[in-house]
Amino acid sequence: MERLDNEPTIFSHPGWRVAYNTVTWVVLGITLSPGNSIFVGLFMLGFGLLFDYAKFKPVTRPRAIAKNVGGSIATVLIVFNLLASFGAVTVNEKMYLVVVSFPFFKGMAFDVKWYWLITGITVFMTVVDWVTEYIENRNCNETETKPLEIVTSNTGIGG
Structure with missing residues (x-):
């Protein structure tokens, strides 16, 4: 079965990912409190990022590297904060992150x-x-809008 592609909206731009990620991260910092709430929030943030990274397949090497590194960081964020949400780590009343049940720490x-x-x-x-993504698009647009050059030869046909 063939899947029809949806028309992307202005909100599918990576700039929006930067905006909501920044706002979420700042709000989590402002609202730091004892307990596990920061871990739940960062778990949710990591999941959103991971799904965003999974939605596209880059065609250039720099963008593929950015996607893979970002996806890896989001995965680590998900795993650590999931474990912390279950009580492996907590934030105490003095606002210290305390390791409760990781064996070596x-x-x-x-x-x-x-x-x-x-x-x-x-x-x-x-x-x-x-x-x-911006550099990729800019380079693509520059090659598309470059005027076609007509190559002429000084020698002509036969000579």
């Missing part, structure tokens, strides 16, 4: 703002994807 703690800042790499990767 049990009891370790650090300021949760550092975790939030590190997860900002998702914002960076969406910007990288947007820039590579």
Whole structure:
């Protein structure tokens, strides 16, 4: 069965991914609180990004690299935050991220703002994807609109 392609809207542009990812990341940072809410929020953010990355197949190497790195980061974000949502890691009253049940790291703690800042790499990767898409489109448009050059020969036919 052949699948008909849908017409993309203005919201299918990578710039929108940058916008909603940035807003989500900032809101999660502003609303940091004890418990597991940041992990649930980052889990949801990672899933949205992973599905966004899965929706397209890049044709250029830079964009493919950006997609693969972004998708890998989103996958790590999903796995870690899913485990944290189930109680492996928590945020205590002093706003420290505390490892509760990872065997080698049990009891370790650090300021949760550092975790939030590190997860900002998702914002960076969406910007990288947007820039590579922009360069790809700009290069494509330049080759399409270049005037056709007529090649003439000084020698003519036969000589």
